[in-house]
C-alpha cells in the first residue's frame with residue numbers, strides 16, 4: 001500500500017478546520033468536500049461521502065485516480081469527486097479544491113448574484129469577478145459540465161447557484177484562505193446591497209493592475 005499519509009492528514013485537518021469554522025454550513029454534517037491533487041502521482045486525495053466530519057479519521061480519507069477509481073480507502077469518495085477531477089483536468093494552476101456551503105456565498109447563490117471587484121486584496125488573490133455557475137443537481141454530470149465551463153475565466157472562487165461555493169488554490173492553505181476571502185467579500189457585498197446605497201467598485205485600471213501583479217507573482 002502506498003504511503004499518502006501526509007497528504008491525507010492535510011486533507012483531514014483542512015476539512016476539520018472548515019467544518020469547525022462553519023464553512024460547510026452544518027458542523028454535525030458531511031456537506032462540502034476537500035481534495036488535494038498529487039500531480040507527480042496523478043492521484044487525488046479526497047474526503048469520503050456521507051461521513052460526518054467530526055467522526056472522520058485519517059483512514060477514512062480516500063485516494064482516487066482521475067477516472068474516479070478508488071486506489072485507497074474503505075468508504076465511497078465524495079459524491080462531488082467528478083467535479084474535483086474536472087477542475088484538476090482543466091486548470092493546471094490548481095492543486096487543491098475546497099467545495100463549501102458557506103453562509104454568505106450561499107446567500108448570493110440563491111439570488112444568483114456574482115461579486116464584482118470590491119477590494120484590492122481579494123481581487124489580487126481571487127480574480128476580477130466571482131461568477132455564478134448555473135445550478136445542476138449535486139453530484140450530477142451536468143454539474144461537472146457547468147463547473148468546467150465556468151472555470152475558464154481563471155478565477156480562484158466561484159459561487160454555485162442554489163448550492164454553495166468552489167474555492168481553488170495552488171495548495172490547500174491557499175484554497176482555504178480563498179474560501180475565507182470569499183466569505184468576507186460575499187458578506188460585505190450582501191450587506192452593501194441591503195443598504196440600498198450605490199455600490200462602489202474598484203476602478204477598472206486598478207483591477208487590471210492587480211490582475212497583472214497576480215500573473216507576475
Ligand SMILES: [Zn+2]
Pocket residue numbers: 031032099100101138163164
Ligand atoms: Zn455541496
